Amino acid sequence: MAAAIIAKYIASLCFVVAIIWAGAADLVTMQIRNRLILFLLTSYAVFAPLSGVGWSEIGWAVTSAGGILLFMFVLFGFGWVGGGDAKLAAVVALWLGADHTLAYVLHTALFGGIFTILILQFRLTVLPVQCLTVPWIMRLHAPGGGVPYGVAIAAAALFVFPATHWMQTLA
Numbered sequence: 613m614a615a616a617i618i619a620k621y622i623a624s625l626c627f628v629v630a631i632i633w634a635g636a637a638d639l640v641t642m643q644i645r646n647r648l649i650l651f652l653l654t655s656y657a658v659f660a661p662l663s664g665v666g667w668s669e670i671g672w673a674v675t676s677a678g679g680i681l682l683f684m685f686v687l688f689g690f691g692w693v694g695g696g697d698a699k700l701a702a703v704v705a706l707w708l709g710a711d712h713t714l715a716y717v718l719h720t721a722l723f724g725g726i727f728t729i730l731i732l733q734f735r736l737t738v739l740p741v742q743c744l745t746v747p748w749i750m751r752l753h754a755p756g757g758g759v760p761y762g763v764a765i766a767a768a769a770l771f772v773f774p775a776t777h778w779m780q781t782l783a
Contacts, residue, residue: 620659639748646696673707673710694758708773712775716768
């Protein structure tokens with residue numbers, strides 16, 4: 613029992629740090645590295661069984677994540693999201709589990725819409741001189757530029773994560 617709680621603490625820390633890193637990296641570079649996705653995938657594979665997650669629950673989480681990956685790659689095909697966003701969304705769904713996937717998808721859409729509106733408003737403002745030399749701010753400010761949707765994916769993940777089995781016994 614104590615080993616499962618320790619595994620949940622470590623897993624939760626890994627998840628939260630990686631998700632914050634993914635959102636920040638996407639904001640600044642418009643890229644979510646495959647190494648980060650693999651870290652999340654490997655961490656789940658190691659910690660889920662150690663944390664007492666049943667094989668049935670893992671199976672449903674994998675199925676849910678596969679559905680999210682398929683859906684996100686359709687969006688990628690239309691050019692609406694990046695490949696890193698698609699992979700991040702799927703691995704987050706894996707961590708959150710099938711029970712929380714719908715809430716996660718809805719929050720991602722909500723946060724994504726709000727964030728997109730904020731970026732569009734930001735692009736209408738005049739930047740202070742200090743920001744004109746910061747490449748990632750200039751990229752975000754450029755008309756017609758992309759929106760780092762990984763920020764919304766990360767925000768939704770962190771919003772839903774406390775309701776998952778990972779955090780339930782830790783509170």
